[in-house]
Amino acid sequence: MEFSRAFIAFLLILIISRGKTADALSIGTAPGVLDLGEVKPGSDKLVEFYLTTNSKSDLLIGMGYINVHGTIFDKNHTGTYTFLPPEASEEDISNWLSFPQKKVLVSPSRSFVVNLQDGGVARVNKKITAVLHVPKDADPGYHAGAINLFPEVPDGTGMGLMTMGITRMVFVFDVEGEAKREGKVVTIEAERSDKNKARFDILFQNTGTSTVMAYAENVKIYNEFGNLTTTLRSGQALVKPQQTAILSAYWNSREPIKSGSYRVETAVDYKTGMAIGEAVVNIPDTITAPILERSEKGCKMPWTIIILILLIALLVYWKKPTEIWSIIIGLLVLIDAIILYTSAKTCGFSLNPIHMIPSWLLIIIISLVGLYVYWRS
Numbered sequence: 511m512e513f514s515r516a517f518i519a520f521l522l523i524l525i526i527s528r529g530k531t532a533d534a535l536s537i538g539t540a541p542g543v544l545d546l547g548e549v550k551p552g553s554d555k556l557v558e559f560y561l562t563t564n565s566k567s568d569l570l571i572g573m574g575y576i577n578v579h580g581t582i583f584d585k586n587h588t589g590t591y592t593f594l595p596p597e598a599s600e601e602d603i604s605n606w607l608s609f610p611q612k613k614v615l616v617s618p619s620r621s622f623v624v625n626l627q628d629g630g631v632a633r634v635n636k637k638i639t640a641v642l643h644v645p646k647d648a649d650p651g652y653h654a655g656a657i658n659l660f661p662e663v664p665d666g667t668g669m670g671l672m673t674m675g676i677t678r679m680v681f682v683f684d685v686e687g688e689a690k691r692e693g694k695v696v697t698i699e700a701e702r703s704d705k706n707k708a709r710f711d712i713l714f715q716n717t718g719t720s721t722v723m724a725y726a727e728n729v730k731i732y733n734e735f736g737n738l739t740t741t742l743r744s745g746q747a748l749v750k751p752q753q754t755a756i757l758s759a760y761w762n763s764r765e766p767i768k769s770g771s772y773r774v775e776t777a778v779d780y781k782t783g784m785a786i787g788e789a790v791v792n793i794p795d796t797i798t799a800p801i802l803e804r805s806e807k808g809c810k811m812p813w814t815i816i817i818l819i820l821l822i823a824l825l826v827y828w829k830k831p832t833e834i835w836s837i838i839i840g841l842l843v844l845i846d847a848i849i850l851y852t853s854a855k856t857c858g859f860s861l862n863p864i865h866m867i868p869s870w871l872l873i874i875i876i877s878l879v880g881l882y883v884y885w886r887s
Contacts, residue, residue, distance in 0.1 A: 537563045537571065537616075537661050538677035540624070540632040545591035546683035552646035557607070559679055560624060560634035561616050561659070569616045572660035573638070575607045578680055580723075582654050583781045590628040592652075593682045596782045597689040599649035600748065601721035607655065609640050613662075644685060649720050649751065651689025654682045691780065692718035695787025696754060698774050701799035705766045708793050710742065712757040714778045714785060716749040722780040724749050729759040732773040739772070749780075769795040 540560045549555050561571060587593040616636045623633050640657070657679045696713040703709055712726045726744035733739050742759035749755040757778065761767065771792050778785040 534675065535563070535565055535661075536675040536677075537561065537565070537569070537659055538675075539657070539659075539679035540634050541590075541626045541628060541630070542677065542679065543591045544679060544681040545627065546642065546681060548684045548686060549642070549644050550686050551644055551648045553644050555642040555644065555683065557640040557642050557657075557681055559638055559657075559681075560632065561614070561636040561638060562632065562634050563616055563618060565616075565618050567618070570613050570662040571616050571636075572613045572662065573609050573640070574658050574660065575604045576656045576658040576678060577604070578654040578656045580781075582680070587682075591682055592684070593654060594652055596691060597720075598652035598654070598691070598782075599685075599689065599720035600723045600781075601649050601653070601750070602748070603653055603655050606643050606645070607640055607657075608643065609638075611638075614638065642681075642683070644683075648685045649689070650685050650687025651720050652682060652684050654680060656680045687719070689720050690718040691720050691722055691782045692716070693722065693724065693749070693778065693780055693783070693785045695776065695778055695785050698776065698787055698789040698791055700772065700774075700791035700793050702767070702769070702794050702797050703760075703799050704797060706763045708761045708763075708767050709799055710759045710761065710774060710791065712744060712759065712776055712778060712787060713754055714747075714749060714757055715754040716751050716780075719751050721748060721750050722782075723747070724755065724757065724778050724780040724785075726757040726759055726776045726778050729774065729776045731761065732775070733768075734771055736773070767793060769793050 538561070540562055544557065544559055546555055546557065563569060582593060583595040583598065586595065614636055618635060621633050621635050623631060626632055659676050659678065661676070693714055693716050696715050698713070699711045701709045701711070710729060710731070712729070714724050714726070716722055716724075723746055725746045729742040729744065731739045731742065740761055740763070742761055744757035744759040747755040747757055759776075769792075771790055773788070773790050775788045776786075778787065
């Protein structure tokens with residue numbers, strides 16, 4: 511009985527500690543935004559920055575490219591760095607950046623003070639050098655990207671439970687040449703997908719010299735009497751210079767869509783400007799663009815199957831605690847562990863049970879085990 515009470519008390523402490531934070535770990539970069547200045551097409555540029563951390567133990571830090579947040583296009587930046595959205599390209603630069611070292615060891619015991627590009631001073635723990643490879647056919651104008659950090663705790667280093675804050679570093683640069691963001695709506699077409707579904711294709715041409723991310727907003731559909739029937743919106747498309755992209759907006763109506771003429775008004779937004787378009791289109795009576803069925807599977811842990819197998823194993827153990835049934839129970843638990851492991855590896859989840867298992871499930875498992883131990887005693 512005393513053992514049961516002590517065990518239950520231990521489980522309660524474990525549950526409570528799950529919701530608490532033993533420490534807060536932060537990993538960041540200095541500077542927060544690095545201005546590489548003007549670069550030439552076909553050239554290489556060193557990207558030098560520093561890592562900082564408040565960790566009390568050594569950390570392995572992996573690094574990789576990540577897209578910069580779109581809010582950088584909200585305004586001109588002319589302070590500690592220069593980035594002018596009207597003269598910027600949104601072309602994919604993810605494969606332009608390389609890291610000679612995929613992972614680096616950051617030790618909190620090794621720190622030094624550096625003078626930053628903006629005139630500030632920072633205490634840092636590690637210098638990092640990456641290489642920006644600018645292709646010969648790069649769009650002219652400003653570009654922006656970011657570097658993400660992936661911390662790991664070396665084996666044998668105990669750090670307990672903690673929250674982790676990671677600050678990404680943004681870098682900007684200006685490729686030589688005249689940058690221009692412009693576009694126009696070439697035409698608008700309509701197709702019928704079903705009796706109550708139609709598709710409107712807005713053909714948008716990038717007439718500038720910079721790649722833009724565009725989408726059609728406020729796609730207004732007017733019927734033959736001039737009444738607004740519905741307002742739609744398309745998805746986004748990355749449009750290269752002089753390229754024409756199809757921005758499709760879908761009309762899903764509760765009632766059958768009548769065939770005939772409709773007037774369409776739209777504005778294509780490419781962040782630094784708008785392209786206005788208007789056209790009279792005809793929705794045919796017959797289906798001209800049938801809907802293709804697609805299967806999109808998300809990457810989720812099969813918790814229902816895992817819990818079901820575990821419950822079967824527990825029921826068998828309670829009812830048939832014999833040698834042969836013990837072997838069956840062991841096989842069920844092994845199957846459960848294999849499903850758990852392969853699912854976590856496939857989805858890229860942490861293999862640490864504390865991180866992998868949801869809090870609600872961990873609490874249920876601990877509570878059931880505690881009740882079982884108490885009942886058996």
